[in-house]
Amino acid sequence: MNIPIVSGLRELDRAPRRFLLFIVFNVISWQCIVGPSLVLFGRKIGMDPSWVGFLISFMPLSQLLVVVTARAVTRLGSKRVMFTAWMLRNLVSCTIFLMPWAMFHWGQKAGAYVLMFATLGFCLMRAVGSGGWFPWLHEVVPHTQRGIYFSSETAVTQLLSVILMAAQAFVLRGDPSINRFLLIYGAGVCSGFFSLLWMSQVPGGEGTGNDAPPETYSAHGKALADRAYMKFIVVAGLCFAAQTWFGSAIVMYMRDALHISSQNIMLYISAGSLGILCTVGFWGRYAEHSGSGAAMSLTLVGYSLTALACLTLQPGSAFASYGLAPVIVLTSVFAAAFAVGVNRALLHYVKEQGRVGYTNIWSVGAALSTGVTPILAGLAIDHLGLWGYRLCFALSGVAGLVCAVACRFVVHEERTVRRRVAFSALRPDLPLRTLANIVRITVGGHESNSRNHT
Numbered sequence: 089m090n091i092p093i094v095s096g097l098r099e100l101d102r103a104p105r106r107f108l109l110f111i112v113f114n115v116i117s118w119q120c121i122v123g124p125s126l127v128l129f130g131r132k133i134g135m136d137p138s139w140v141g142f143l144i145s146f147m148p149l150s151q152l153l154v155v156v157t158a159r160a161v162t163r164l165g166s167k168r169v170m171f172t173a174w175m176l177r178n179l180v181s182c183t184i185f186l187m188p189w190a191m192f193h194w195g196q197k198a199g200a201y202v203l204m205f206a207t208l209g210f211c212l213m214r215a216v217g218s219g220g221w222f223p224w225l226h227e228v229v230p231h232t233q234r235g236i237y238f239s240s241e242t243a244v245t246q247l248l249s250v251i252l253m254a255a256q257a258f259v260l261r262g263d264p265s266i267n268r269f270l271l272i273y274g275a276g277v278c279s280g281f282f283s284l285l286w287m288s289q290v291p292g293g294e295g296t297g298n299d300a301p302p303e304t305y306s307a308h309g310k311a312l313a314d315r316a317y318m319k320f321i322v323v324a325g326l327c328f329a330a331q332t333w334f335g336s337a338i339v340m341y342m343r344d345a346l347h348i349s350s351q352n353i354m355l356y357i358s359a360g361s362l363g364i365l366c367t368v369g370f371w372g373r374y375a376e377h378s379g380s381g382a383a384m385s386l387t388l389v390g391y392s393l394t395a396l397a398c399l400t401l402q403p404g405s406a407f408a409s410y411g412l413a414p415v416i417v418l419t420s421v422f423a424a425a426f427a428v429g430v431n432r433a434l435l436h437y438v439k440e441q442g443r444v445g446y447t448n449i450w451s452v453g454a455a456l457s458t459g460v461t462p463i464l465a466g467l468a469i470d471h472l473g474l475w476g477y478r479l480c481f482a483l484s485g486v487a488g489l490v491c492a493v494a495c496r497f498v499v500h501e502e503r504t505v506r507r508r509v510a511f512s513a514l515r516p517d518l519p520l521r522t523l524a525n526i527v528r529i530t531v532g533g534h535e536s537n538s539r540n541h542t
Contacts, residue, residue: 099236103228106290108237108244113283114174115245119252120276121181121210122147124357127339128260128350129269133191133199137340137476141466144336146208149459150215154451155308157219161444166220166227167293171284173217178280180209184273188266199266222447224293226438234435238372238428246364246424253358260350308445316500317437321449323498324430325457327388327491331423332458334395334484336465338419341477342412345403359413360420370532371425375432377536381499383429385492390526391422392488398481403474421530433499 100108119125130140160169184206190198229237259268311317342348342356375383398415401408438446469476528534 100233100240101230103291104225104230104233104237106286107225107228108241110283110286110290111241111244112248113279113286115248116252117178117276117280117283119249120256120272120279122207123256124253124339124354125256125260125269125272125350126207128343128353129273130200130203131340131343132264132266132269132350133187133203134196135200135203136466137344137469138463138466139200139204140340141336141462141464141469143204143207144462144466145459146204146211147214147459148455148457148462150208150211151218151451151455151459153212153215154219154448157216157448161220161223165294166224167287167290169220170217170224170293171287173213174280174284174287177210177213177217178277178284180213181206181273181277181280183209184277185270187270191266218451219444219448220293222434222438222450223444224290226435226443226447228290228292229435231435234432236372236376238431240372242368242372242424242428243365246361246368249361250358250365253354253361257351257354257358260354262349262351264350308449310439310442311446311449314437314439314446317446317449319498320433320437321453323491323494324433324450325453326487327384327426327430327495328454329457329461330388330484330487330491331391331426332461332484333465333480333487334391334398334419335423336462337469337477337480338398338416340469341398345474345477346401346408346412347403348412356413356416357420360416363417363421364424367421367530367532368424368428370529370534370537372428374529374534374536375429377534379500380429380433380436381495384426384433384499385495386522386526386529387422387426387429388488388492388495389522390530391419391426392485392492394418394422395481395488396485399478425530 126143127140130143135143157169184202187199187202190202225237256272259272339353342353343350348356371383371387394415397411401411401415434447434450438450465476465480468479472479525534529536
């Protein structure tokens with residue numbers, strides 16, 4: 089088993105390696121505050137599925153704020169903007185501890201309002217700072233290390249997720265009280281403050297110190313006029329939406345339809361993170377070898393077929409308890425692998441001149457596709473019940489397969505590598521060969537994973 093954390097860290101330069109260390113505490117904060125336990129928290133205090141859908145949507149939709157941060161990022165620098173915003177998001181998150189008091193005085197619905205306010209505040213403050221995230225990454229990660237960086241980042245994230253999900257499963261054992269969910273939330277707030285110390289150690293991210301140059305205001309226009317980039321944004325957004333139909337429904341489906349305990353749900357998610365940890369390096373090397381478009385297409389095929397397989401997990405059936413683990417693990421693996429490919433593709437499309445505008449357009453596209461979908465999924469579940477879940481899974485699978493084909497024709501890189509190899513891996517006329525290639529890459533059997541490959 090090749091876990092790509094140590095080897096990946098050794099291959100990275102000092103600056104991207106420090107960015108990864110900042111991400112360690114940031115991931116802990118993220119997973120404890122807006123991770124899968126947030127859905128369970130919301131359902132614990134009686135929030136309807138439609139409300140939970142809005143709760144999930146806060147994170148992506150808040151990213152729309154990045155369009156107004158270009159001037160601040162250019163003038164003050166990514167580092168200062170992110171540090172200030174990350175500090176504020178941690179402070180706002182502390183309002184969650186008013187929940188017991190609010191529920192004591194005004195009942196259960198007051199607790200739901202507190203949770204929504206704390207989560208929305210966290211998301212808004214994060215969005216203000218995240219406009220500097222990709223420009224800072226674009227600055228500190230060399231062109232030749234982007235595939236390694238994103239696969240290493242994903243590996244670090246998933247190793248932490250395995251540990252965190254297992255720890256949260258322990259905390260949420262039995263019939264967990266609201267105080268146990270608040271304990272998890274508190275751990276996220278504390279970790280968020282620690283992440284600021286590591287962020288301060290990352291080099292770069294400096295601003296001009298003056299008013300933004302004229303090109304800053306036209307950066308969004310340049311990105312919008314880049315037809316190849318905008319085609320990529322549209323296709324990537326549709327890909328994210330397809331995955332979000334499944335992701336928005338699966339935790340509630342496990343809890344409310346299959347009646348899986350909170351502890352076991354977190355253990356299933358932990359298993360998915362472990363699967364990512366063991367395979368994401370293979371997909372990162374495949375993306376470097378065959379191109380981001382091929383990696384995105386193949387991972388979407390795997391994700392979509394697994395989402396459709398979830399339709400066979402019917403409440404009350406003996407098969408559901410056996411089939412749930414592979415579904416969670418495989419969708420997690422393919423979603424993470426897709427993220428490596430699409431982020432790598434993004435950095436290839438971004439131009440040095442106007443990179444803030446390019447990355448802001450990306451953030452807006454991703455925000456709309458992953459923010460609107462959870463709301464629609466929550467409404468479907470609220471109104472259709474079990475059929476609402478089935479609709480979410482079916483839409484995820486069918487739309488994902490369509491997007492997989494679109495990736496083949498739309499996602500091209502400036503530095504196209506092995507074009508014939510890149511797209512010969514996906515053969516719509518030979519589905520068995522496609523599936524065999526997906527399996528081969530996932531388990532590390534593809535030639536891109538060979539030590540002798542150059």
